Amino acid sequence: MADIDSFHFEGAEIAPGTGREVSLELGDGPAGNRRTIPVYIIHGTQPGPVLALTAGIHGDELNGVSVVHHLIHGDDHVAGTEDDRISREELVGTIICIPVVNIEGMLLEQRGAPDNRDINRLFPGKEHGNQSQRIAYALFNSVVKRADFLIDLHSAPLSRTNLPHIRANFDQKECMELARAFGTQIILHSTGPKGSLRRTATKEGIPTILLEAGTAHRFEMEAVHAGIEGVLNVMGHLGMIVRKNRLPAVRLLVRRSKWARAEAGGLLYSLVNVGDHVKKRQVIALVTDPLGEQTHSIESPRTGIVVGLALNPLVRVGDPIANIVLCSAGKWKRAQREFNADDPDEESVDDEESLDDV
Numbered sequence: 001m002a003d004i005d006s007f008h009f010e011g012a013e014i015a016p017g018t019g020r021e022v023s024l025e026l027g028d029g030p031a032g033n034r035r036t037i038p039v040y041i042i043h044g045t046q047p048g049p050v051l052a053l054t055a056g057i058h059g060d061e062l063n064g065v066s067v068v069h070h071l072i073h074g075d076d077h078v079a080g081t082e083d084d085r086i087s088r089e090e091l092v093g094t095i096i097c098i099p100v101v102n103i104e105g106m107l108l109e110q111r112g113a114p115d116n117r118d119i120n121r122l123f124p125g126k127e128h129g130n131q132s133q134r135i136a137y138a139l140f141n142s143v144v145k146r147a148d149f150l151i152d153l154h155s156a157p158l159s160r161t162n163l164p165h166i167r168a169n170f171d172q173k174e175c176m177e178l179a180r181a182f183g184t185q186i187i188l189h190s191t192g193p194k195g196s197l198r199r200t201a202t203k204e205g206i207p208t209i210l211l212e213a214g215t216a217h218r219f220e221m222e223a224v225h226a227g228i229e230g231v232l233n234v235m236g237h238l239g240m241i242v243r244k245n246r247l248p249a250v251r252l253l254v255r256r257s258k259w260a261r262a263e264a265g266g267l268l269y270s271l272v273n274v275g276d277h278v279k280k281r282q283v284i285a286l287v288t289d290p291l292g293e294q295t296h297s298i299e300s301p302r303t304g305i306v307v308g309l310a311l312n313p314l315v316r317v318g319d320p321i322a323n324i325v326l327c328s329a330g331k332w333k334r335a336q337r338e339f340n341a342d343d344p345d346e347e348s349v350d351d352e353e354s355l356d357d358v
């Protein structure tokens with residue numbers, strides 16, 4: 001039996017032990033069409049935290065959209081069936097799911113809103129501001145302020161890809177607890193750009209972490225799976241679901257990391273993948289002239305793991321090619337193959353160039 005009242009959201013009532021779709025109104029579009037952000041709320045039967053999941057703030061970053069789909073409906077995309085990962089009857093607390101914040105950006109297959117602004121630089125938004133500021137405002141006031149914790153799901157932009165990893169502010173204890181619970185092998189430090197949802201929500205007292213997984217314009221199931229497992233780990237950690245968390249035996253806390261850059265322009269042939277371990281001075285990419293003849297090679301500046309990688313073959317001098325995080329081969333093997341239920345070994349990595357500079 002339910003021990004709690006219904007959850008009320010934008011005039012809708014969500015009874016304990018149920019889930020339903022509601023809308024966040026954004027006002028009309030050019031054709032007089034109603035513009036909304038679809039929200040799905042799962043309200044449990046026991047009092048507990050409110051966790052918000054946001055994806056698609058950047059309209060072309062789709063892996064997070066799929067993570068939220070799977071969490072609402074299970075692998076068969078039908079809610080209330082056996083493969084559901086979250087039982088509505090047993091859930092403690094409430095989940096507010098937003099599969100796509102930037103709906104119109106998604107339809108245009110672009111990062112920004114229709115006005116080309118980056119919504120993730122405009123939080124907490126403005127009630128009477130431009131269209132992007134209003135989207136940020138609606139999300140921040142109706143969703144973020146009602147949440148106790150927030151996970152924002154992203155992928156790399158079109159020209160790059162990322163090994164699934166969490167970004168969090170290492171100097172915020174509550175964010176780090178969420179980041180550790182999520183369970184990626186690598187956690188990167190950054191406070192987040194000014195006006196980003198993560199930075200603004202955390203400042204407002206809602207600890208927020210960000211997942212970077214894969215690339216844009218794709219559903220990449222490996223990246224999606226990392227996101228699903230991570231969110232469930234966090235829910236287990238917060239006591240919202242009963243779950244035996246599986247954390248990697250080793251995790252790297254990366255305060256700063258360094259990109260290998262192209263010292264010559266041309267066409268790029270990458271010789272590594274994200275998640276690969278590379279040795280210092282190992283050739284990780286070739287640069288060719290327009291006819292395909294090799295003109296340069298790019299060596300890894302360090303021994304470590306490829307966490308980010310350029311996908312666009314067109315490079316100019318100074319373009320980032322691979323983000324490589326210092327790590328020994330043995331340690332990386334352990335991080336990938338061994339698990340520890342609650343207390344993994346931790347290693348701090350601090351390199352000379354901050355990630356936010358890329």
Ligand SMILES: [Zn+2]
Pocket residue numbers: 058061154155
């Ligand atoms: Zn993004």
